[in-house]
Amino acid sequence: MIGLAPERLRRVRGARIAAVFQDPTTYLNPVLRIETQLVEVLRLHRGLGAAEATKEAVALLRRVRLADPERAARSYPFQLSGGMRQRALIAMALACRPRLLVADEPTTALDVTLQAAILDLLRELTEEGGAALWLITHDLGVIAPTCHRVAVMYAGRIVETGPAETITRSPAHPYTRGLLAAAKHLEEGRVRATIPGQVHSPTNHPPGCRFHLRCPEALPSCATHEPPETALSPGHAVRCWLYATFENDHR
C-alpha cells in the first residue's frame, strides 16, 4: 500500500481496510449526527442513494446491537455513552464490508464491564462478514478468547509469533512472559508485576537484542548480536538467544 497514489489509497482505506480506534470520541465528528456520518461513508464508498444509505445506516446500528438504532442514528456523539459511541464507530468501519478490520486498543477507553462485549462483537461481526480482524493491544488477557494468531512486538521487532493458545500457555520470549505475568497479577487483583527498566528511544536502538537492557535472562551475546528467528514448533517462532543454536547463529 505504501507508494499508492492518494486517490487509490483513499479507495483502499475504508472500503477494503477499515479501522476502529481507542477513543471513539476523537474519530467521530462532534457536530454531525451519527446518521449523517454513516450516510456519508455509504454514499462515498458504496455509491448508495440518499434514501437507501439512510436505511442502511440504521440497519448497521442495529447490527452492532445498539438498543434503539433509530434514536442512535439521530443522536450527536456527545448524546451517546462511551460504549454506544464505540459501537457506532464499529458500524462505520463495517459499512463498506472491509476485508480487514484493524482494531487498535478498541476497549482501552471503555468501562471494564463493556470490554468483553465489544471484543465479542468485533469477533462475531468480522466472522459473519468474512473479514480478518487485526487486534492491536497491550492486554494479553484479551488475546486468547479473541485471536487465532499472535505476534508480540518489542521496540519495533516481532519477537514471538504463534497460535494464541500456544503463546498464552507456553510463552517463550522473556518479554512475552513478562507481559503475561503483568496481566495475571492484574487479574488476580495483586500489585501489577512490572518489567524493570524503560523502553529506549525508538530512534536509538541498542546493539544486539533490543530487549537486552531489561531482560532478566540476558546472555553476553545478547548485547552484541541480534537474535535470529528460531522455530519452536509448527507456527511458533521466537527471536531470542536462549533458543538459537550455537552452530548456526554465532552465539
Ligand code: SF4
Ligand atoms: S536474546 Fe537475550 S536479551 Fe534478548 S530476550 Fe533473549 S535472553 Fe533476553
